[in-house]
Amino acid sequence: MAESVWSDWFPVLRWARGYGRGQLGGDLTAAAVVTLLLIPQALAYAVLAGMPPVTGLYASIVPMAVYALMCSSNVLGPGPTALRSVMSAAAVGAVVTPGGDAFIATSAVLAVLVGVALLVMGALRMGFMAHFLSQPVLAGFITAGGLLIAMSQVGHLLGVPLASGDALAFARSLIARAGDAHGLTLAVGAASIVAMVVARRWGRMALTRLAIPAAVADVLVKAAPLLVMAAAIGAAHAFDAPARGVAVVGDIPRGLPGLSVAPLLTVPWTTVQALLLPALLIAAMTFVEQISIAQSMAARRGERLDANAEMRAMGAANVAAGLTGAFAIGASFARTTVVAESGGRTPAAGLYTAVLLALAALLLTPWLRALPMAVLAAVVLVSLGSLLDWASFRRNWHYSRADFAAQALTFVATLLVDLVSGLMVGVLASLALHLWRSSHPHIAVVGNVAGTEHYRNVRRHDVITHPHLLGLRVDESLFFANVHHLEQRIDAELAAQPAIRDVILQCTAVNDIDASALQVLTALNDRLRQRGVRLHLSEVKGPVMDRLRRSDFLQRLSGHIYLTHHQAVQALRAPPPDA
């Protein structure tokens, strides 16, 4: 028992036993390749989060190791992502002025809060909460987020500070400041973008034509952003870029991340409270994205996935990120694919990646001071394509206008207001849509299919009905928000057919009757009785019947309960004496 709990929380206790040479090669290769991809992204996304570049490496080292010990997916890894970084910057920027120690500490607190939210959701098995981010809302939000991220990088690319919180502020400041663009900065950024796009599109083909083995070509293509950074650092040194007005990263501390709890304790409680809602939203989004990536990978590889273990592992990774001075992190589809394609076999690949990144933090940092900011902006921009999901807008428009409306509303609110409000608007729109739908349940008048015991909708089938009998099927559980709809429908049917003397509710799809619905049904029964109409129920499910027995409804019911709708109609089809 105790051992099973331990190995539930730390699946490493299970897979480490069978670990051997068979896995080592693949895991090491995958770790090396993903490190090449991760270093530039980590630095760029740290800047996107408003944090010192080196914290991007910190956000990957300890968290990746923690995650590897706790996760159930063999190829997923946590790390900085563009969307979470820009959300972190927006949420923290709303309560603390950017660019100081307070901003760094508050970002770390946000990461801890995101982690705690994930751990709590995992412990309470509340993963379902995260699903209130519906797919159209998430797609609308991520697409708008991608555009906002692109806007936030334009300033670095042009070498002028631009507003980037919302689309209108960006447009206004772009119009006002575009003329001040710094030519050399723009040239450096544009050249970096071109180099990375060319490498990604045609690099592999060109290298294999040069008779370079495919495996080596693949690694070189993935290292392209890192090579561009190296080249840019070299050029910046050679031509003294800072003196020519090109903004560079500047001095950054060398070394490994340490446990830094003291700065977190300086963050006031009111700030923590203001971060709770953003933390919850980031946690929900992180979980939904992570699970969809992990599920598609597990299916492709024929592996089992434990969603609760994933939630816990990502929660612990975020807490670790916060405690080592970094910011909120999540799973990346691109990096996960790279690990899988490079032969990653077990979570140990994450441990090796953590070691390689620690070496990078120790050895590379002195070189980074000359890295132009425009190159980091270029790294961000070329990775944004996967966020812009225009196809989903078209698909949802065709499939469901209501879903499209929720998506469009989220997109517009995110672009024009801010990331947190946009996502909140989307969640509320999804909920409102769901409530509207479930408070208008499908109710069908049913009649007998001749020669059978089946009862079907009179509008769709040729069925037998009786003028003094009304058979109604409600296709939903009865609860406070929809029971009035049923009541109104019965009133309307009775008004249209005054001959009705018996109403039979077919309860095939009624899985629950809550206290409000029970009260309305009781009142309805009394009202119908005063009009000389009896109320009957048929096909009531076991649990619903058990509960009705605990109320006085069955004693007050003017009619009967029938096992099947057919039995009810058989018993009641003789015209009443007063008809």
Next chain:
Amino acid sequence: MAESVWSDWFPVLRWARGYGRGQLGGDLTAAAVVTLLLIPQALAYAVLAGMPPVTGLYASIVPMAVYALMCSSNVLGPGPTALRSVMSAAAVGAVVTPGGDAFIATSAVLAVLVGVALLVMGALRMGFMAHFLSQPVLAGFITAGGLLIAMSQVGHLLGVPLASGDALAFARSLIARAGDAHGLTLAVGAASIVAMVVARRWGRMALTRLAIPAAVADVLVKAAPLLVMAAAIGAAHAFDAPARGVAVVGDIPRGLPGLSVAPLLTVPWTTVQALLLPALLIAAMTFVEQISIAQSMAARRGERLDANAEMRAMGAANVAAGLTGAFAIGASFARTTVVAESGGRTPAAGLYTAVLLALAALLLTPWLRALPMAVLAAVVLVSLGSLLDWASFRRNWHYSRADFAAQALTFVATLLVDLVSGLMVGVLASLALHLWRSSHPHIAVVGNVAGTEHYRNVRRHDVITHPHLLGLRVDESLFFANVHHLEQRIDAELAAQPAIRDVILQCTAVNDIDASALQVLTALNDRLRQRGVRLHLSEVKGPVMDRLRRSDFLQRLSGHIYLTHHQAVQALRAPPPDA
């Protein structure tokens, strides 16, 4: 067409044509009796709302006339109610200091907002929104509201100012100040309560024993509070109550309410914004109460009710209340019963009541200045019994613990925090409960009932299944919050029974598949295909099928769509070649 719209909005255009002597007698009697009851309540509830007593009459004159022209119920009438008054006092008191012109103007603005909310809900046919106040939440709220109202009157009764916003503040100030109680004030209040309770309980019996005709006795009993007030005014004059320290109403303006828009325009926009949420909640509560009263009356009298007309009429009445300097109003069950019992036949009774109240405002006001406040408190206290619904707590505890929890939470939050927060907590608790339930739909593995074409839950019935076939019935529409539950269930079933090659979803109860659910089903289909498992659907409803045709799901589906679940099992029951 145009005429029908006019008479939809103003049903008076329909009923006025047939109006004659037959209705006049009953309507006039009802108007006279309800006026006797309404005058003391109007004055008392105005004080409860923190408003000058005369505004209680204003709140009934023009609003009652407006309502009579627009309503569809023959016996309902709008006017001050204890619960709305205390909610108005709490909402307005949260933004404006009580006891000045700003408080009066802001209360009037709140009434206008409540009215506009009702009119908008009526116009958009959003009456269903009001039903998100579930019955247990409403009962919990009203009971706590009744207690808070009682607490608010204790100060007037003891002649010392007490805090009354929440139960704890009240308890603390009662303990601190109870010793300062003013004996004579308490005696006046206690005597009034005793007189009114005695009159209500035994008055009719005593009067008929004195050979007074039953009809006259009834009217006298209903006039008891008014008679108590008259006696108190007489006694206060005779013994110069103010000089002896008994608080009295004091000078109040004489005359009719006028259109007073100018003071409303002085209320700042930020105040209006702060009142929006309270206004929405009061509007929703007003509508739910009004409809439940109107429906039970219409059923008892065999009349038809137009819920939208009721909502519009109550909306217009509240706007009229605000524009004539009064506060938010609603329907009262007690007064409605009185109108029905005294022979009210048409909404014209409301018009006559308005005229009688106008006369009262003109003629009675000079007498009111000597009325002790403690008597008004007594009027409020004896009317509170109907609000305290302890039976519903016991009933819900037995019927549904979840409903009971929502009720208890609302009750406690209302008592300990405040009225608006309490109601909000209740609405959110109801919604959370609904979302939790609908995101955990009932899913049954189904098998064939031998010798029939019926398929039933394998856990409850003795049915035939096949090891390579999994038949699942989902008893709810598939949407973003519950589709993951289905996915996890299928994964669990496949893990438990690796022989499964075909999964058939019986879609009998699936009335809708939203875009998120479609995406998950598509991904699930792809995942199952990779494991060599086919996905089939059976008994898909027409509208759902139409929509699926507008996506690429049917092209990607690895299995087939079957008209009935039985056809699916017949087609697939032969073991697959690889089994």
